[in-house]
Amino acid sequence: MWLLVTVAESILLIFGSLLCAILLCLAAWRLMRPVHHPEFAAFFIGALTILAVTMPIGHSPFLRMVMLFAAIGAVPLWIMGRQWRANERLKHRHHHGPGAI
Numbered sequence: 001m002w003l004l005v006t007v008a009e010s011i012l013l014i015f016g017s018l019l020c021a022i023l024l025c026l027a028a029w030r031l032m033r034p035v036h037h038p039e040f041a042a043f044f045i046g047a048l049t050i051l052a053v054t055m056p057i058g059h060s061p062f063l064r065m066v067m068l069f070a071a072i073g074a075v076p077l078w079i080m081g082r083q084w085r086a087n088e089r090l091k092h093r094h095h096h097g098p099g100a101i
Contacts, residue, residue, distance in 0.1 A: 017062055021069030024048075025077050032081070036088065039081030042074040 028041035049067045057063065 013062060017065035018069050020066045021073055024070045025073045029077060038084050039078050041081060042078035045070050045074040
């Protein structure tokens with residue numbers, strides 16, 4: 001019985017922290033998109049990760065796993081942010097003509 005509880009806790013820890021990391025990345029994206037720099041969401045996640053690791057509260061296994069998954073998710077978030085920004089630039093240029101900035 002003890003083994004089943006341990007396995008269940010581990011599974012819930014992994015999936016719960018993964019869900020929280022996804023929500024954290026989504027929130028960071030939503031925060032940075034209105035200022036037209038969604039790629040900064042990755043730097044925001046990185047700063048939060050450093051802060052969580054260096055603060056005394058960062059010793060929680062759940063928080064460490066959330067920050068690990070969020071840091072991994074920050075890489076595609078940065079790539080998607082750069083792509084989004086390039087597309088916005090193209091839309092703006094196409095909408096305002098070739099001489100527009």
